[in-house]
Amino acid sequence: MAQAQQQPAADQPIQKVLVTGSNIAKIDAETAMPVTVMRREDIVRTGANSVTELLNTLTASTGSLTDIGGSNSFAGGASSASLRNLGKQSTLVLLNSRRVAPYALADYNEVFTNLDSLPLDAIERVEVLRNGGSAVYGSDAVAGVINIITRGDFQGVQLKATQDQSLKNSEFRTRSASITGGLGDFGSDGYNVLANVEVFKRDPVMWRSVVDDINPAYGEKFSTVAPGSGRMFGDRGAPSSFSYPGNILGYAGGGGPVPGCTTVAAGLCQYDRFSRFQAIPEAERVNALVSGKLRISDTVDAFAEVLLSSTKTTYQSAFPTYDSTAADTVWGNPVTGERLSFTSLSLPATHPLNTLGEPAGLRYRFADSGGSEAVKSSQYRALTGLKGSLNQYDWETAVGVMGSRTKSRGRGTFSASGFKQVIGDYSQYDADYTPLDPNFFNRGYVIGGQNSPEVLNTLFPEYGYDGKITQTFIDGKISGEVAKWGDRSISAAVGGELRHEKFEISPTANLLAGDIVGNGSATADAKRMTGAAFAEVNIPVTKTFEVTGAARLDKYEDFDAHVSPKLAFRWEASKQLLVRGTVESGFRAPNLTESAQSSKFAFDNGVVDPRRCPQALALAKDLRARAGGLASSDPNYALLNARADTVEGDECAAGVFSNVRNNPDLAPETSRSATLGLVFEPVKGYSVAFDYWRIERKDEIGLKSTDDLLAAEADQPAGVIERAALSSDKTFTAAEQAQYGVTTGSLVGTSGMFENVSKTKTSGFDLTGSARFRTAYGRVNVDANATFLTDLRFYSTTLGGYGDNLAGRYGAPKIVANTTVSLDSGNFSNALRASYNKSTQLRGDFFDDSYTVEGCADRGWAESECRVGSYVRWDYTLAYRGLKGWTLTAFVRNIFDHRPPVDLRSFSSGGGGVIPQSYEDVQGRSLRLTAEYRF
Template sequence: MFQETVIFRAVRTLCTGGVVAAASLLSQSAMAQDTQAGEAPLQRVEVTGSSIKRIAAEGALPVTILTADAIRASGATSVTDLVKNLSSAQGSTGETGSVGGSTFGFSGISVHNVGETRTLVLLNGKRLAQFGGQTLTGFAAGFDLNSIPISAIERVELLTDGASALYGADAIAGVVNFITKHDTTKGDVTIGYSSPKDGAREKRISATKGFGNVDEDGYNVVLTFGHDERTKLASVDRSFANTGKVQFSANGKRYQKQQFSASPIPANATDDLGQLISPYQRTNGSCPEKTFRVIEPYNDGSGLADDYCGYDFTKDLEIYPERKRDNFMASATFKIAGHEVFSDVLLSRSKQVSRIAPVPGAISIDAGSALHTKYLLPLGITGDSTAYYRLFDMGQRTSNDTAEFASVVVGTRGNAAGWDYNATYNFSESRVKGSIAGYPGAIAVGKLTSSGLLDPFVGPGQQSAAAQQAIKDATYSGYWDGGTSRLQTINLNGSRELMRLAGGGLMLGVGANINREEFSSKPSLFAQGALADPAAGVLCGGTSGLECDQRFGDAASSLPYSASRTSKGVFGELIAPVLKQLELGAALRVDDFSDFGNATTAKASFKWTPAPALLIRGSVGNGFHAPTVPQVNARQTGYGVTSEKYTCTPALQAIATSLNAVCQSGNRQYDQLAGGNRDLKPEKSRQATLGFRYEPFNALTLGADLWHVQIRDSFGQLTEQLVFANPANFPGSWGVNTDVGTGKTYLAFLANNQNLGKSYATGVDVDVSVRYRSPIGLLTSQLNVTQMLREQIQLERDGAYYSAIGNFAELGTVTFRTRGQLATTLKTGNWANTLTVNFRSGYRDQETSVEVLDNAGNVTGQEDIRMKVGFFSTLDWQTVWTPRESWALTAGVLNLLDKNPPFVPSTSGSGRGQQFGYDDRYYDSRGRTLYVNASYRF
């Protein structure tokens, strides 16, 4: 009967997780041979995706295992870096998304780009609380990988087939199970250092020690601690990210793309026709420092154009944020009366600091005022004006985010009345606190201007001493927003053999669980718009009669709320080896949600071994995914601005008029609103897999798993591009927002949560391993590839279908058609050298408006283009030296050739920060990175 050997699992581990030392492969190969020869019996263990304890090699579902050796040898310094190299992981959020975005440093994982919210993350098979900083749209409604110390991980099991009966029907994309170190007395101390050029340098230390043997001493305790720190990386330290003004060639032409803000220093202002001009440029004939001239014709047929100085905010970004992390984990097991009582405790804290350009915003300049008379009247501007200004003297806007996570699991396991049982209670909580600096209130800035202290038309550092002090006094520094997510779960499950069949024992697994989810949104008084003087903390409204202020530049208030849900579930699972060559499986689960009623889901699977070297397997099932608590219950609030600029067309003007609002003049970004939706329906899915494993001889292993996921009533928001293209077709997608700084009520885009429609995704995960014992050592080469075959997604119910495969357009993201890794290791004595090729296919970038240049570099017009981003690959090198069993020294280079990310001119997209010139969601800006790790084991 075909069994997936241990060496084959190690090979697949290498393919998905990075690099596996050849020494590990040799030892595991010997272990597999001994087991197959009958010298050591295979033990039954819990395998991700099933409630039944069974031999790991027997699984009928596609589970990839990353061993501790694979993790150490991968060069990954964190769980985040580890999983982002998996070929089957696409669409995950990284730390750089915090640059200009409200991510609070969240890092998640999405399997096959089906979604982070549909990918279930477990710790030792237990659910964990979702991120406390998740948004009301569902972003970051997953587990923050920064909370798990990589030093505590024994192995990672990745199930790429979803809707598990054991864990819950909501794991539509798959399950990632982090298994920590248990039942060991070994100790390990590791120190490491990573050094990219000019920034993002990292130092780390971790220690693990186990005490006691469960069988001999009746107890075991394992303690793990990890600490790491990383410095910032500034945009100006990378040639591909240091400016918002880039000239490039494509399609046989020369182009220019300018990424900028219309709020510079000195300020731009509107003239009597509503056009944006630069008083500084009109007076001096050139734009000031850190800006460039921008000419934007209106596309409404009026013949008008904005002619102003755009601020190059890209130069002020820190594209990799500072970070400090501390993790502690304790696992204890005690043997009492033949049963095990155990507990796992995880405590973690991540602190991240990200900085972007000084705050921009709008200031009203009334006709007849001193500023108007001095700067605007000489230019022929006679009416009221609005100045678009950047408070440069207040310094960079800074986000200082802290994410704390705690998890406690207590339980008992063992055998009773012929049942292998496991009963647990687990409590987990994610607390997120986001503090800010460099922000004033909009009314406070207006008062500075009207008092005559603040002059928005002078350059950096040119304010009077009194104005500088007033700016300092108006600066808010402190807590801004955050939240708490809590999960409590009681689980009881067991398995046993019911009877003997022709192929073995008929196995039954049953279980039940109760979950209690809670979420609290905790905006500060400033974020709620409840302060008259944010810097001093003075309350507004009520008996005070003081006007409430909001944040300058993105005035919007959010209200606190709390909500919860309870869910209960029961499940049963059967594994029936009807023949020695054929095993069938079936599972049924029933869930009851306090807010969404009942759901019944099922799964069927098979495993067939027609020949000793060939295994064929498959499964089919359905899933049920309720929206998050915030997606349903959050109050409507300001949600930033649109990613693109839009002109006030007659259709937009009609919408604005109907809402008694002002339509933005010229090409402007619009305020965005969002809120929960109590009418949301759950997502429902169907999944299927079909795969094989073939090992014709010991030196070659082949495998492939075809997978398919289809979802209906998917959660999301109508895209701004769709709504702005046809404003009248979406009357429910509009609202208003009042800017307290100018007092004007503007038309706003309303992006509430909705059930959008259906989606389909199909692909294949392929792995190939070749092993050869050469005269100089053992040579292994492993290839792992995920190939996307189909993706179709609706942006509205009964609407057209779109695909992101090789296409950055309507969906605001890219799904790479091909993504993979090829690793080759040579083991010679106590040395192991590995060369790894990481690769992904190209795509067509989003359509972008650029300027056309002539041979002399002059702008001759504008053109909409779609760039082709080519195939991209990087090389990693690693050397491992183990002079003795207790010592190991690992040195390597990531991105060996220091290859820059490909240039992309697009500027929008779901989850993107403010970086320009490359897409930080897909490419690492750190460049060539040297690292070294030294480990002492005892």
């Protein structure tokens, strides 16, 4: 990894190069902007097997969507990039300096580039502009720009095959293969054609196969099967009384397993829920790139490029459960806006399986639901253009079309109409939640029995989304010397772009009708034209000091024109010291899901209800204390613990619905950013760079957060926050309401529309260093990179100001760093890499009382457990090139087999104290073997 490109040798002609962040080619690659360059050899040393993995090695990279964790998102099956904690919509991803079509499904309101559609082996280098780039590239380049440059003038054929497998649990396995071919020497033949095809396959991993290797620290905190055993869930796994064929339980005692259960323990039918908890989804990808260039004359070249991609990700989900005492599930009808509710009712006394003579509770798992989701996506980009020179000017123009299609289909959630048809009407019941229908659960679906495909398809129909994006564009630019400043040249560039885009998101009919219980829905159908004009000028004020100014005007249909200016300077204070800095204004235009016709019914998960969570924690603590006084063979032992988990989850990690509509009156998000840096090279081959950065973003498009709304609930207009009546409370009985001081009904949901509601400011500095020297053992390269986060604040409408500084809080470590030391000796190349993340608190912003030291103590966690510890991971790469045409590479990830630090918050809120959230905890050390042959 480097800050600047290598200088040419003395006998080579000096060529100007175009670096990301500018439209003016220059001899000096170390520009006024902080740019990180990752070349092919750097990419190999990271051990990355995909573009997503590669970009995650950047110290400025912050958590974003991945296809591994996308099963519960609106945009499953895709991965995105994010820089500076500003989200995936504020990081612009380019391929050969031009945009790539966004993924065809928005992640709620976020539109982004799918990194999984980009071929890794076709990459020559990656250039990362670590500050705003809107003055050059337009919308979205607020936090930075990632420009992926593919190979040029490649000749010959390269075959490559890779297998990656965990040495701790062999279930973690990926395989990839690629073929790259190039024909023609552009310098002598006047043409070159490059073709690359890359295939990738990742095996699925279920938690059942690896659960015994989970860090025992989680078991000590969350185990309800074998407390103190030192293992996660004792010897059985994680048995649940929500089982198949189920349990029928009397409200005053009595009852037990449904006949036919073969896994009875503690007097109840049990189910191994880990058999359906997925750690890694299956993935298959095929990416292809074909590019070519042709010399038409001494001054004109033609070029063309086609990118094709096909991806498929398959998610397995937990089978749905039924609990007669569960809180109502609330969602809505996207067409009418009607609030819908599903109520779990008792099993009637007349049901053939109910032998208690009175209505009873049913604990059941629909193991025949077929819970799964498959997401298939295709993407393309085709462009062609001309470039050349005219006198002292260089010019380029291109025209192209791009797009993507995505189809997601899943099963495993009730159809509201289907439930009424084959089970019964859940909306008709008496004051004790007993169904008025005497044939409830006896209308076609057989509890624990064989059900026909017709019944199952009626109860669990297929549902999902079809997304489609198309864009066409034409662009052009010209650059060159326009005047003299003394004996120095003033260079300038001007250009423009026209783009048409269309975005459609269509849910299946059952989603659009609100027929899938508890599921959100998103729709979009819009199109627009955009146009842009830009200019840039570089003035060498003195031989050592230059100034660059740039501005871009973007006009989006239905929005006022927006101008993004930039000013940068570069000063060679001495041969060893370079000083540089930038100031820039950036923006992000509202995307079509935010401003044009669209609607969203969604769920906000992990919500802490400040008016009920403290009481729920107290009740859960008492329930567990009561269970602790019973023998583990007593059925009430498991029931009390299960109820404690439910009480805590429903009130302290709740899922509430959110009804959101588009807003045509939105204004663009705007930003101001600044950098100031030093590059010091005391002697040739040794350099260090320091860059301070600061970004302030305002008019952010979004919703007032649920946390903010709840923190000021009394001030909200009617209808913004919806709660159930206290009389219908399913978490607390009437006696418990009085005992624990519960005076408010359970949280149901919120309503609103997209607004320019917030702002963010963040700052820090990047430190990079490199060394190149020779020893008796070979050539040594040292590259070190670190990002220090000093300030990260989000505006709170509740406070009327910024919240706490989140640097060092949950998800925002103050220091992220990596260092790579490589040794090239003869036919061998070695690289040792260390990656470091500094410890963080579990607490988020000011309203996050549940994870303060006091909040952790209420959960029974020590102060030392109320944080995520620091972590260092060591990787090693060995490459051998002693066989003609062959390169054999071994990459060992996590060579010391260190576990990631314990994260009790993630396990508690994200996994409900049951589902692990980090597959790295059980993946351990892994080995990647690569064989590459070139001829």
